[in-house]
Structures are given as C-alpha cells and as structure tokens.
Amino acid sequence: MDRIRIVGGHRLNGTIPISGAKNAALPLMISSLLTGETLVLENVPNLADVALLTRILANHGVDVTLEGKRKSAKPATGQTLRINAAEIVDTTAPYDLVSRMRASFWVLGPLLARCGEARVSLPGGCAIGTRPVDLHLMGLEALGADIAIDNGYVVASAKDGLKGAHITFEKVSVGATHNVMMAATMAKGETVMENAAREPEVVDVAECLQKMGARISGAGTDTIRILGVDRLIGARHAVLPDRIETGTYAMAVAATGGSVHLAGAQPRLLEAALDVLRSAGVEISETNDGITVSRNGAGLRPVDVETAPFPGFPTDLQAQLMALMLKADGTSTIAEKIFENRFMHVGELARLGADISLDGDTATVRGTEHLKGAPVMATDLRASVSLVIAALVSEGETMVNRVYHLDRGFERLEEKLTACGADIVRLSG
C-alpha cells in the first residue's frame, strides 16, 4: 500500500494548476446513461473515483474511451472522455462496486428514466456519518417510481415511465438533487424541486443536461424546474474547476506561508472559504486566470466557522481549515453542521501535537508553535489531505499511511506540491 512521506517546514511558492471537479465529473459521467448518443466530457480529473465509476458504467454496458491529446490542449487540462451508452445491457449496480463509492448510487435516477427499472445496491463511500438515501428515494417515488429494498438493494421500477411532480426536500442534499434532476429530464410533464442543492456542481450538471436537450431552469437557486423531454442527445461539456481542490491548496499555502498562483481556479465558486481565509489574515488576489494566495510574514488570526450547504463554508474543506488553524495565534471554533462523525482527522492531528477538543458538532482548535511529524493514517478523502497540510507545517518527518483515500480525490497531489517547494514523496508498496 502506498504511503506519502512529508518533511515539513518549507514555504510554498509557485503555480498549481487546478483540476476538473471530481464532484461534477462523477454525476456528469452518470448523466451519459440518459442518452444513446455520445457524451464527450473534457477536463475530467484522473482520479481513482473516476476509474471506479468507469467500471461501474461499463457493467451497465457503457463504453468509456479516453480521447487522445489534442494539439490545442493546454498542459494540465485533464482528460477527455467519450462516453457512449447506446445500449444499457444491465440495470443492476452491484454491491461490490457501489459500496466503494457513494456517488455511484446516483445511477438509480437515470437508469429508471431510461430503462423503467433499476436495481442498485445501497451505497458505501467515506465513513463520515450515516448518510442515508431517504431523500433520493422520496424524490424518485414522487416521480412515480415503485421502490422496494431487497437484500441491501434498492429495486425500483416505473413501467409506464416517470411523471413530473412537485418535490420539496426537507433537507438540502447534493446527491438527491443530482439523482432526481437527472431522472426528471425524461419524466412526462413538469417537475419542480424545492430546497434543491445550489452547489456549483449541480449547476454544471444542469448545463450539460441542457446541452443534451433537457429543459431545466433555476439550477443554482433553491428551486429547480424541469420540463421532461422524450429523449436526450449527445453533447460536449468541460468539467468546471474543483473548488475543494482550490480551497485545499489555498489553505496549504496559508499554513506554510509563501505565495502560490492557483491557475484555472474560479473565486466565485468558493467565496465563503476565501472570506474565511481573508479574515485569518491571508492575502487573496484574483488574476485573469485564477487566484493568488499569499501569506508573507503576517501571523494567522483564529476564526469561528460553521459548515453549511453552498454558498456557505463547505464541509469538504472543514478538515483542511482545522489543519490550518493549528498554526493560528489563538483559539478557533469549527462546527460541522452537515455530517455527524466527520472529525476522524482530529485524533490523527493530535498525533502531530494538535490541541483540539470536541464537544458535539464543534471542535475547539488551539493554535500552537509546536507541531512535530509522526506516522498518521488517512481515514477519508478530505481528512487525509488535512493531514498533508498539517505535515507541511510540522517539524521533521510525517508518514501518511493509507493514501488511497487521497487518490480518490486529489490528482497528482505530490507533483503539484513538490513543484512549489514542498518536500513530499510517495513510497510505493
């Protein structure tokens, strides 16, 4: 199993290219199930989750091919996938695949819409709380699907097709919004989704579906309206930049000090996180092709932050902010309001000398000058990268074990950090 060795104490300076967003690439790939024509996706990050979803789609009969490099392509613009679901040969998504990545559960809506049936294993994914799927099922039932749970599988059918409905989600769910939005594109009549997720990745998927012929309005607000169409067609779409990767590197630079240009980053995708960094004393400037993050000399001020659905501070940056606040001149509080049990990194950060106490959903983080490298274990995707940030500012060597969690969501992490002066290497085996 690969490990990553980091020797802390180096400032970061240089440029980091921002990859396409994992959390948009996955539902975009899944939306290919809605059409028999080819969907071409550009700027897809090269990640373990993308490879796993390729296998899951292949099991349904979907061909995913990698398009060769084009002369005009800029370096680091990600891969281009050609995805063709001309014939769906199997409407079952099996446990051994779905249990490894929660987002693969989202094939349920598109399979139902296209084939009138689907049998999808209940999901697994990062161990960050119970993560039920009741909102997905409620939404699809409202569209007229018959749903039963059998042997750990959701068995859904809509023999006469799905029908538009008025759906109000009692809680904001990114996944349920994607799943129901995809299904509703081919339901008869109008669907209105209230209290829908406003995340930029939902907007990106809606834009791609529109190119495929879907009639969607309101994506990016909490009310999305969809007028069903009979069929969708092929399209070409470029995945938007990854706001979580952007925020992660911004926090890494804020922690180590130095100045890094995050090329291709879009500040409008993460204003809440950039505001928190500014209030901590980090300099953020927007350039014509990204963001420059700098901290030269100034100390870090503590912050009080709560995670919230977009446009609030993202739960996917909570662990990274906690690592950053280990270096603040004072005490910060960070409240996790989206997922219970998303504090697995706290015990690992403590191994580096962090002083963090937990009370319910709130962590109190006391800044310290004395972080010291140690062996630590990656526990989930975002928690793992918080360990990398903490290691970059710890004295001596940190060994991060179980880095396959990192490979699920961060493309070429060691390479990107090494190019900016970090001492970080992957040890294979």
Ligand code: UD1
């Ligand atoms: C997505 C993201 C993940 C991010 C999360 C919140 C992807 C691939 N993953 O996950 O990185 O951390 O949004 O921004 O895009 N819930 C229910 N019932 C449901 C569904 C969700 O109660 O049927 C709850 C969850 O337990 C959680 C909250 O709603 O407390 C938000 O979850 P949700 O937005 O659905 O997260 P995911 O879509 O799984």
